[in-house]
Each structure stands twice: as structure tokens, then as C-alpha cells.
Amino acid sequence: MTSQTTIDKQSQGQEPPAPGPSGLRGHPWLTLFAVAVGVMMVALDGTIVAIANPAIQADLGAGLSDVQWITNGYLLALAVALITAGKLGDRFGHRQTFLIGITGFAAASAAIGFSSSIGLVVGFRVLQGLFGALLMPAALGLLRATFPAEKLNMAIGIWGMVIGASTAGGPILGGVLVERVSWQSVFFINVPVGVLALVMGLVILKDHRAANAPRSFDIPGILLLSAAMASLVWGLIKAGESWGWGSASTWLCVLGSLALFVLFAVWETKTKEPLIPLAMFRSVPLSAGVVLMVLMAFAFMGGLFFVSFYLQGVKGMSPIDSGLHLLPLTAMMIVSSPLAGAMITKFGPRVPLVGGMVCTATAMFGMITLTPATGTLALSLWFALLGLGLAPVMVGATEVIVGNAPLELSGVAGGLQQSAMQVGGALGTAVLSSVMASKVSADFAQNWKSAGIPVPPDPRLEEAAEFGRVPEELAKAPGMTPELTAKIGDVIQDTFMSGMAMAFTVAGVVAVVAAVVAVLTKRGANADAAAGAAHI
Known part of the structure; x- marks a missing residue:
């Protein structure tokens, strides 16, 4: 039995895990716990800062556009760097890139807390985004390399639970810290969390590298892809912020990004070791997973953008109260993410993914019925249904993308998954904001x-x-x-x-389209396993 297990793992491009002297290093579940602490810090930061923005504006005397770039600068850096960061992990080891990402993210957080001008805050937020980009794909790469195939979905389910809970819990924690301590505490809290994640990473994480991992860097590919992503995300941000969709500047950025993506694709077919081997996209499930992640993020992040304004503006809630009203969303994601992982392991991702997007679409269409007088029970129902729908999509789409990529490209696949999510979120926020403004x-x-x-x-x-x-x-x-x-x-x-109802209608339609795309997904079957099976 042991011999057969060894053969199976070697056929997937992995060596059997060898525990260190203490028995801790490389342990799958301890590895999951270690990376979850780091991922929690980054996911929490994505929403916790939004609560602090008004206090930062008042304290530093910043303008509205300056404050918007506290968030936009972070998202732009994250979106541009994710795939390249995944490649760095594939080349130098995901353990190293994870530890560097943790250290840099915590240090940049401390620097923001000590900043005395809005320019420094925005600058260090960009650094946060760059280090966060190192951390997220590395976490997925470590899980992919550490867990056996039959337990990977459960691990990704718990990983998705941590991200979902941290993202939804950010407004609650942010409200408490801003109201009871200071806006700086929103950033200082990352320092002890980062230290904990660093110590755990040094003790527990084991470096895994596939035998055929890349040995060189596709510098032109990195530059072309970075420019394409920067142009696209910049155009989407500015379209929703000030330019509008009728602006020549918006379309110059969007069309320019498309041209750069085409040049990138052409270059990738010519170079010896491409940044993203385009053969990856011959896998219909992997391509469908990427599209599904974009559409899910479009509907979720774009739709959720208006919920905070509804709760605080229309309902007159405080930041803490509005965060507490989102607890059904958080709680349902916490409960259903591991269950989604177990379901996907047993039945495959297709049914859970389709069902998840149907639940998401139903929640979006249901929120069209919200009024200023809507009670807590009705709000909780729709938020809980949204959490129930999102969990299997977060878990399943991640497994489809990472699981259908070769082991030596697990970092790139993790970066691709996160990039799809960031682009989808930026696109959803920009498009739905435009829909809202027009209505x-x-x-x-x-x-x-x-x-x-x-x-x-x-x-x-x-x-x-x-x-x-x-x-x-x-x-x-x-x-x-x-x-x-x-x-x-x-x-x-x-x-x-009326404007919010129109935005939720569009988000619901996008979720329905995502449910159709989910039909094309299937369980991850990476190229390593296929190649290994051919030799056995």
C-alpha cells in the first residue's frame, strides 16, 4: 500500500511528504493553518480599510479622490502583480515567497500607521498590494503541493471559508477599531498577525518544487501582461470613479489593454519558457473556471458595493451595526465552505457550482425587493442565501483552476485565480456603479x-x-x-x-450566465497525473 501511494504521488509530480525532525514541517493540516493566518490578514485588509477611510480623510485633510486611491492603489497593485508573483513561487519555492509576502505586508501596514500624509498612505498601500500578491498564489501552491488529491477540495474549502469570513468580518472589526481606538489601529493590527504567520511559516511550511519547475523568467511576457492588466484595471477604476463609460480615456485604456493582451499571447507562443503557457487554456474546465471566477466576482463584489450604502445611508446604521447585519453572509460562508469542499470531493464541482450560482442569482434578484422599511429578518434571508451560493463557487472554481493546471504551474494558476477575482470585482464595481448613476x-x-x-x-x-x-x-x-x-x-x-434595484438586476443576470458557464467545469485532472499514468 505504501509503495503504491508513493507511485501515485510521484505520478502527480510530487514527492511523498517527508515530515521534519519535529514532525511539524510539511504536515498538511498544520500547513493549512499556517497559510490561513496569512491569507486572513490580506483578505481582512480588503474590506476593513473601507471603514477607516472617512477617519483618514478627516485626520489627513485628504480629498475624495485621494481617499478612493487608498483602495484603488491596493487593488491595482494586487491585480497587476498576482500572476508574476505566482511565477516567482513556482521558480523559487512557494514557502519563500509566502514568507517574504507576509513580512513585507506587515511592514507596509506598520508604515501606513505611522504615515502623516495621504500620499504616504497611498504609496504604502501600493506596497501592501505587491506583497499581498506574493502571498496569495503561494498559499494555494503550498496547499496544492502538500495535500493529497482526495483531500485538496476540503483544504480549499477551509481556505475559502477563511477568506469569506475575513472579507465579510472586516467591516465589523474595522468599525470597532476606528470608533474605539484610531484609524491607525486598522493597519497596526496586521503587525502581530504577520509575526504569528511568519513564525508559524518558518516552523511548519515545507518547500515543495516540481522536478520540472521553470528555471528562467519571461521578462517581456511579464512586462506585457503587467501593462495589459494595469491598463485594464486603471480604465475600469477611472470609469467608475470619474471618467464615465462614454469617455475616450476609458475606451483608450480598455482597447489598449486588449491590444497588449494580444501582443502578450503572441509572444507567449514564441518564447521558450512562457509566463503563462497558453496550452493551459486548452483545458475547457480551467478556462471555464477562470471565466466563472470573473463573473462571480462581478456579481458579488459589484452587488455588495451598494449594500453598505443601503445599510448606512438608507437605513441609517452605524458602521458596526451595518457590519453586524452582514453576519448571516459571513456565518453561511463559514459553515458552507467546508461542506462545499466535501460535496465537490464526492460529486465533482459541476453540480455545486451551478447550484451556487443559482443561489447567488436568486439572492441578487431577491435584493431588488429591498425597501427603506425592510426588516432584519428579510435582510438576513437574502444575505444568508448569498453566502450559501458563494461558498461552493469560491471553493469549486479555485479547485477547477488550480487542480487542472500542472503542478509546476500551481503558482501561476493561483495567481490566475486571484487575478480573475480582482478583475471581476473591479469590472463589477465599475459597471454597476455606471448602471446606478445612469438610473x-x-x-x-x-x-x-x-x-x-x-x-x-x-x-x-x-x-x-x-x-x-x-x-x-x-x-x-x-x-x-x-x-x-x-x-x-x-x-x-x-x-x-431604484438605482440599486437596477444594479442588482444586472448582477443577477450575470450570475445566471455564470451558472451556465459552470456546466463546463469538471474535477481537476492535472497534466502531471495524466503523464504519470501513461508510464505506469
């Missing part, structure tokens, strides 16, 4: 007229309708009575709700 612009004047308000609207009120709340400075303006303020508030809320 608000179309409805605001008519809603104002129907309310019978005798004065013409301040131009800033239409912009406020995209956030669901009357700005305090306008509510306190001369001539504003409580009755007039209430009428204007109703117009803003009604207009916001």
Missing part, C-alpha cells in the same frame, strides 16, 4: 417633481442620491426646514433604491 440621473428629476418640492434641486443632491443619504451640510443649509429635509430625504432614498 439615478434618469429618475431624480421626475422624483423631485413628483414630491412637489417648490425649490430647484441643488446639483449636489443628485450625486447624494447615489449614496442614499442627504449630506449634513445641505440638511443644515439656510431655509431648510425639517419638513423640507424629510421630503428631500425621501426623494434621495427613492432614487437610490
